[in-house]
Amino acid sequence: MKITVVTDVLGEANNGTTLAALNLINSLKAKGHEVKVVCPDRLRIGQEGYYVVPPMNFGIFNSYVKKNGVVIAKKSSSIIEQACKDADIVHSILPFSIGISTAKYCNEHHIPITSGFHAQAENITSHIFSMNVNFINHYVYRTLWKKYYKYVDAIHFPTQFICDVAKSNGMIGPKPYVISNGVQSNLFHLDNTVKKPAYLEDKFVVLMSGRLSKEKNQILLFKAIQKSKYKDTIQVILAGDGPRKKALIKYGFKHLVNPPIIRSFPHESLSQALHYSDLYVHTSIIEIEAISCLEALACGLVPVIANSSRSATSKFSLRPESSYNYKSAKDLAKKIDWWIEHPEERKKASVEYAEYAKQFDFQMCMDKMEQMLIEVKNNYNPEKPWLKKKKKK
Secondary structure (H helix, E strand, O other): OOEEEEEOOOOOOOOOHHHHHHHHHHHHHHHOOOOEEEEHHHHHHOOEEEEEEEOEEEEEEEEHHHHHOOOOOOOOHHHHHHHHOOOOOEOOOOHHHHHHHHHHHHOOOOOOOOOOOOOOHHHHHHOOOOOOOOHHHHEEEEEHHHHOOHHHOOOEEEHHHHHHHHHHHHOOOOOOEEOOOEEOOOOOOOOOOOOOHHOOOOOOEEEEEEEHHHHHHHHHHHHHHHHHOOOEEEEEEEOOOOOOOOHHHHHHHHHHOOOOOOOOOOEEEHHHHHHHOEEEOOOOOOOOOOHHHHHHHHOOOOEEEEEOOOOOHHHHHOOHHHHEEOOOOHHHHHHHHHHHHHHHHHHHHHHHHHHHHHHHHHHHHHHHHHHHHHHHOOOOOOOOOHHHOOOOO
16 A cells, blocks of 8 residues: 655654654555655655655744654645655544644545544643643643544544543544554563673662653652662662653752662663563553553563553553552552562562563554554545534424
């Protein structure tokens, strides 16, 4: 098939959405499809199959956007037309400027279009200090529906959790496909041969990977370590980058006995760190799907996960000791201490979690994504029945 992938964000692989987009693009190419990509990544200019749009200009807020480590696209009708006009199907990653323009173009020219659902309302409202205001979050969802999602032919949800959230906010019409973004099992799998580096041999290593941002709430992990009975021997590793990095470094170096290790890890190095760590903690309170957590589980690393009702990750907990009150550093400290004191249970749980993670195998998930595109193309109905207004009696 001729497939066009459109993404408002693409660049450095420092966030889940970019990784999901790159993985899908590479997988579809490997399966033999002709793939065109519309994105704002200036480093892709001149690369075959890439159609680069200009970045959005946010004026005085440009530095803030840069701090978040992303480049957001500005729509370009001519580029969208070039990339989409001969496509058998289009897949748009996000509901922003070029995604909206692409949906409009596809509707006008009867080209089937699917979309990902990779952004919670809270990912947007957290930037205006409103992520805990329900009516504002609902307004965001309704706006995204009216401007964008109701015009696509199918929606890819990474988890059933976010599919249910969308439905509860009135997003009913396009066919839903619940498909994980997938874990690359060639890198992330059970391996008991990996040893700790010498400088960590006498430490109990607690790791969390992912973006360093407000909604990920890594600061609670630091506060929990302060309350732990074993704070002298715990070494925290935060594998990631993001706008909260400097604040976390400052707090960690000031308050923890062992200064935290906070940096980005290439995939191969992250796999090694997950294998030699003793426990994985996931403090996010807002999350569609934490591939970072699933990668840890696939490596057999036992988790302790925030029980936030706004996070899909809370569903990955298989034991009560792997879940904690997302508001309570004291409860998190209690669960960390329990796993430190029960090494035999950690060994048993390690095998359980590695087995559980097999259902999220990357290749299997990419096969499902390909099948979604084929099904939508073959069953395309340009009328979009859910757009028809109900006749007044």
